[in-house]
Amino acid sequence: YPNWFRIKYTTAVANLKKNAKKLTTPYDLHETLLDLIDVAQLNKEILRERSMRLENAETVPRGISLFLPISDNRTCSSAGINDHWCTCHQTRNIPTNSSQVRRAADRLVKHINSLLHQFPQCAELQLYQIMSAREESLTFETSVAIRDFTVTIETTPGRALFEATVRYNANTRWPSIVGTISRINLYGDQSRCVS
Known part of the structure; x- marks a missing residue:
């Protein structure tokens, strides 16, 4: 990512780095690309709001942007990945x-x-x-x-x-x-x- 991106979207970049060691899917990549189309979604306040909605959601969406924190407790089942x-x-x-x-x-x-x-x-x-x-x-x-x-x-x-x-x-x-x-x-x- 470009240096200007790291400076302007510090929270998004920090989440991206943390998520590198977590269970992710192509659906997460899709959500990430959607965020890159509308980078206003990566504003610190908007990310905080989206993170809270994600934490409080009754059902976790199949795809989560890599710019949001992904749970350490994510399982294949909760990520929509078949056991096979x-x-x-x-x-x-x-x-x-x-x-x-x-x-x-x-x-x-x-x-x-x-x-x-x-x-x-x-x-x-x-x-x-x-x-x-x-x-x-x-x-x-x-x-x-x-x-x-x-x-x-x-x-x-x-x-x-x-x-x-x-x-x-x-x-x-x-x-x-x-x-x-x-x-x-x-x-x-x-x-x-x-x-």
Whole structure:
């Protein structure tokens, strides 16, 4: 940022520097760019007023200008980031032959087949192999009843590779899909069954 900007908008620049070490999203960048279009929004008094509104808001907006203070307690959930894409997770590889991973992989295939069910021309998929599994944990999460696994599987026919986050609830012993399922290899003409 130019020197004149740092001198004229000291509070905005101070917030920008503090936010460099916080969880931010492209939506925050969008809000920041909107502030740069109307730099009058970066006036110290206006920033103070906007900061107080943000602090007292019942629901936090999805995007927050980087010129406003972003909470140290911001989580992926409060920032609108799906758990599957959250970079706050600490991950560890786990054996693909564990019973929970097998249940997670089976649930994933069942879910994919339920999505394909409306297209009778599509073949029903079968689990061919579990390629990898990682357990995802948040440093601030204390629940041991809920565990998230990111599994990568290969299915037949077609040797399709899929990846998804599956949440396992130890109380109900029921895995569920969290967020979206990613097809991670080329699929050529295989998608014609859904067109």
